[in-house]
Amino acid sequence: MTTEALLPGDLETALPTTLFRFATAGSVDDGKSTLVGRLLHDSKAILADTLDAVARTSADRGFGGDKGGIDLALLTDGLRAEREQGITIDVAYRYFATDRRSFILADCPGHVQYTKNTVTGASTADAVVVLIDARKGVLEQTRRHLSVLQLLRVAHVIVAVNKIDLVDFSESVFRDIEADVQQVGRELGLGSDGISDLLVVPVSALDGDNVVERSERTPWYTGPALLEVLETLPAADELESHLESFRFPVQLVIRPQGALAPDAVAAGLDVEAYRDYRAYAGQITEGSVKVGDKVSVLTPGQSPRTTTVAGIDFAGKSLDEAAAPQSVAIRLADEFDVARGDTIAAAGTVREASADLYAALCWLSPKPLREGQKVLVKHGTRTVQALVRSVSGKLDLASFKLEGASSLELNDIGHAQLRLAAPLPLENYLHHRRTGAFLVIDPLDGNTLAAGLVKDHPGDHEDERYSI
Amino acid sequence: MSTYLSEETQVTDAAVSTRLSSLDTLESEAIHIIREVVAEFEKPALLFSGGKDSVVMLHLATKAFWPGKVPFPVLHVDTGHNFPEVIDFRDRTVERLGLKLVVGSVQEFIDRGELAERADGTRNPLQTVPLLDAIQQNKFDAVFGGGRRDEDKARAKERILSLRDEFGQWDPRNQRPELWNLYNGRHTVGQHVRAFPISNWTELDIWRYIERENIELPGLYYAHEREVFARDGMWRAVGEVSQPLPHEEVITKTVRYRTVGDMSCTGAVESDAFTVADVVVEVAASTLTERGATRADDRISEAAMEDRKKDGYF
Numbered sequence: 001m002t003t004e005a006l007l008p009g010d011l012e013t014a015l016p017t018t019l020f021r022f023a024t025a026g027s028v029d030d031g032k033s034t035l036v037g038r039l040l041h042d043s044k045a046i047l048a049d050t051l052d053a054v055a056r057t058s059a060d061r062g063f064g065g066d067k068g069g070i071d072l073a074l075l076t077d078g079l080r081a082e083r084e085q086g087i088t089i090d091v092a093y094r095y096f097a098t099d100r101r102s103f104i105l106a107d108c109p110g111h112v113q114y115t116k117n118t119v120t121g122a123s124t125a126d127a128v129v130v131l132i133d134a135r136k137g138v139l140e141q142t143r144r145h146l147s148v149l150q151l152l153r154v155a156h157v158i159v160a161v162n163k164i165d166l167v168d169f170s171e172s173v174f175r176d177i178e179a180d181v182q183q184v185g186r187e188l189g190l191g192s193d194g195i196s197d198l199l200v201v202p203v204s205a206l207d208g209d210n211v212v213e214r215s216e217r218t219p220w221y222t223g224p225a226l227l228e229v230l231e232t233l234p235a236a237d238e239l240e241s242h243l244e245s246f247r248f249p250v251q252l253v254i255r256p257q258g259a260l261a262p263d264a265v266a267a268g269l270d271v272e273a274y275r276d277y278r279a280y281a282g283q284i285t286e287g288s289v290k291v292g293d294k295v296s297v298l299t300p301g302q303s304p305r306t307t308t309v310a311g312i313d314f315a316g317k318s319l320d321e322a323a324a325p326q327s328v329a330i331r332l333a334d335e336f337d338v339a340r341g342d343t344i345a346a347a348g349t350v351r352e353a354s355a356d357l358y359a360a361l362c363w364l365s366p367k368p369l370r371e372g373q374k375v376l377v378k379h380g381t382r383t384v385q386a387l388v389r390s391v392s393g394k395l396d397l398a399s400f401k402l403e404g405a406s407s408l409e410l411n412d413i414g415h416a417q418l419r420l421a422a423p424l425p426l427e428n429y430l431h432h433r434r435t436g437a438f439l440v441i442d443p444l445d446g447n448t449l450a451a452g453l454v455k456d457h458p459g460d461h462e463d464e465r466y467s468i
Numbered sequence: 469m470s471t472y473l474s475e476e477t478q479v480t481d482a483a484v485s486t487r488l489s490s491l492d493t494l495e496s497e498a499i500h501i502i503r504e505v506v507a508e509f510e511k512p513a514l515l516f517s518g519g520k521d522s523v524v525m526l527h528l529a530t531k532a533f534w535p536g537k538v539p540f541p542v543l544h545v546d547t548g549h550n551f552p553e554v555i556d557f558r559d560r561t562v563e564r565l566g567l568k569l570v571v572g573s574v575q576e577f578i579d580r581g582e583l584a585e586r587a588d589g590t591r592n593p594l595q596t597v598p599l600l601d602a603i604q605q606n607k608f609d610a611v612f613g614g615g616r617r618d619e620d621k622a623r624a625k626e627r628i629l630s631l632r633d634e635f636g637q638w639d640p641r642n643q644r645p646e647l648w649n650l651y652n653g654r655h656t657v658g659q660h661v662r663a664f665p666i667s668n669w670t671e672l673d674i675w676r677y678i679e680r681e682n683i684e685l686p687g688l689y690y691a692h693e694r695e696v697f698a699r700d701g702m703w704r705a706v707g708e709v710s711q712p713l714p715h716e717e718v719i720t721k722t723v724r725y726r727t728v729g730d731m732s733c734t735g736a737v738e739s740d741a742f743t744v745a746d747v748v749v750e751v752a753a754s755t756l757t758e759r760g761a762t763r764a765d766d767r768i769s770e771a772a773m774e775d776r777k778k779d780g781y782f
Contacts, residue, residue, distance in 0.1 A: 016489035016491065018487045018489060018493070019488075090640065090643065091625070092625050093624050093667070095670045097672075101490070102673070116645055120646060120647055123647040124648060235487065237488070238487050252506065252507045254534075254535075255536070256535055256537065261534060261536060261565065261566070262537070262565060263565055264535050266564075281532070281533075282503075313534075314534075315531035316534055325493060325496050325497070326488065326496050327495075327499040329534075378650055381507070433648075434649070437647070437648045437650065438650070441652055441654060447652075448644045451645070451647045
């Protein structure tokens with residue numbers, strides 16, 4: 001590609017589409033599946049045979065009454081049991097694209113296991129759309145959803161006030177709900193903490209108002225339609241790639257020792273030059289790195305070792321620099337012993353590894369958490385044993401207050417202190433969405449018990465807004 | 469260390485300050501998953517049929533471990549009803565990359581009386597038994613598949629790492645939550661994990677990537693002339709195992725395949741897409757899903773894929 005031939009205007013149109021991940025959350029019957037169906041349908045992501053199958057099922061069930069039409073919710077309810085019971089059981093992933101972006105949509109069910117599903121969907125999301133029924137306004141479950149999203153540091157929260165057609169497109173109803181949402185946002189620090197933003201949009205998922213195109217039936221609303229919002233918000237990767245703090249958990253060591261790929265050799269790879277090749281493979285979790293940068297290698301139980309980046313390789317190409325979320329292989333100037341589970345980080349930006357873990361836990365298992373229990377903690381590319389020392393409280397998601405508790409049950413979010421069998425380079429989740437996250441795993445059956453968010457140690461300077 | 473930078477090596481454009489394209493993001497995600505599985509499992513294998521998704525998977529694996537060899541064998545479940553050019557492509561690919569090939573044979577199971585031919589002649593659903601047998605015999609604890617969530621309603625609910633019990637069964641109502649990019653692959657003896665690194669790719673992403681990376685595919689993915697007959701609203705190739713009934717007229721048409729499976733249940737579509745660029749345009753404009761257009765086995769019921777997956781299918 002010759003760069004001089006491209007004018008700035010050309011570049012604009014020549015740019016490839018980018019990826020944007022978002023999740024939806026809502027209470028039962030607020031029309032979430034219909035909204036998802038509407039987004040897919042109106043962005044023409046539903047192909048004719050799928051639509052035919054949904055139309056047949058809709059007709060069999062007499063959906064729509066005199067209005068006829070199709071039940072858009074059937075587009076997302078994929079499992080036999082879901083269609084039979086008319087509910088969404090599990091997070092479903094959907095894909096659609098516009099000229100600007102490719103979207104990955106995690107559709108999170110809103111019934112009993114809402115915390116588990118919302119936490120799962122929000123953990124990878126750049127944005128989350130929370131639905132509210134315009135006839136009902138902000139419910140306790142809305143507060144719970146927003147509370148979980150604040151805790152997980154979702155960058156963009158969009159509240160869609162749905163069924164606006166059923167309140168006669170009333171501006172005053174919308175404004176009241178909008179004020180309530182902003183009030184909850186203020187209580188939580190959502191939208192005012194410099195990390196997240198909070199938007200409110202009036203929609204009718206059933207009729208399509210303000211979903212893909214702005215509606216003439218809400219002339220008092222001058223903001224963008226939902227899809228326009230999703231097309232223009234910056235993705236979390238984009239924000240994270242600009243951070244100063246380069247982080248690179250080592251997944252494995254690439255050291256072929258003569259066992260070079262035959263296709264690479266056939267293509268002219270210099271076998272002699274690669275005889276002693278040694279590089280560290282991984283995915284950059286935040287920030288960026290350049291050849292020549294000073295980095296620290298963090299190995300549990302050892303003090304950090306400092307060296308420089310000698311090279312950044314990716315499948316036969318040498319890069320000058322790389323940024324989150326690229327998967328690359330990094331060569332270091334010094335021949336350190338580096339292994340899976342170690343982290344390569346920008347020199348001088350990481351605090352000491354610690355075996356004391358203070359965290360917020362989102363409990364995802366029917367087996368409750370008890371003090372004194374032994375668990376596994378998976379953080380980055382390392383899994384260590386851990387002892388649950390204490391549970392210090394659980395969050396009332398509706399009032400945002402911490403209550404005393406000594407155990408956590410399914411869908412509870414609480415505070416706990418764990419003692420790790422080996423120190424880990426733990427970082428506050430508030431500032432590091434990747435290296436501040438971990439899984440709690442049951443050593444008996446291997447199941448995931450909880451999503452963990454690292455907090456600062458008590459006594460460290462703690463951010464006031466990070467109330468849990 | 470700079471000796472590694474040979475003259476030919478390109479220094480890529482410093483596209484770091486702008487955002488990665490969606491294909492680059494998907495590629496990075498898939499490579500991260502492939503490396504995680506290789507690092508955490510004893511004995512992984514990759515399901516390789518010569519179909520486009522498995523070809524892309526293998527290409528990603530070569531990039532993940534460059535300049536080293538792909539560190540696991542490939543596993544093919546041979547229905548005995550394959551297109552000969554796909555088997556030829558499979559063998560050439562394995563040779564080129566220096567891989568070990570493990571084959572599970574549906575025909576052998578039928579010959580031994582351990583599987584019965586179905587009345588409709590379709591062998592796709594019969595692949596589950598030889599697949600599970602090959603996994604058990606070879607003690608594979610992780611099996612990479614090219615399944616994508618956009619293919620089917622049941623696949624939309626699939627995890628990236630998906631646990632299978634001693635019987636190879638999938639329990640869609642009792643899956644582990646999958647958080648951030650932390651994949652939990654813990655399993656007990658007898659269980660294994662299916663890994664789907666290209667879960668988040670669409671059919672169009674696959675084709676754009678094949679075009680961008682200049683990846684070779686079996687020729688039947690591109691438009692060619694072939695003797696076909698119409699059955700179940702699809703064009704079926706005339707072949708040893710796919711014979712027209714007396715009332716089904718055989719004609720020569722310019723067709724291509726959107727999926728490559730068992731010859732007895734995979735249909736062709738009329739197409740003038742002779743090159744990968746033509747296919748990208750065709751797929752972008754298509755009004756039918758790839759499975760709806762070309763797979764008889766998915767038309768059996770709305771939950772056909774879910775039922776097969778619960779039994780241990782790919």
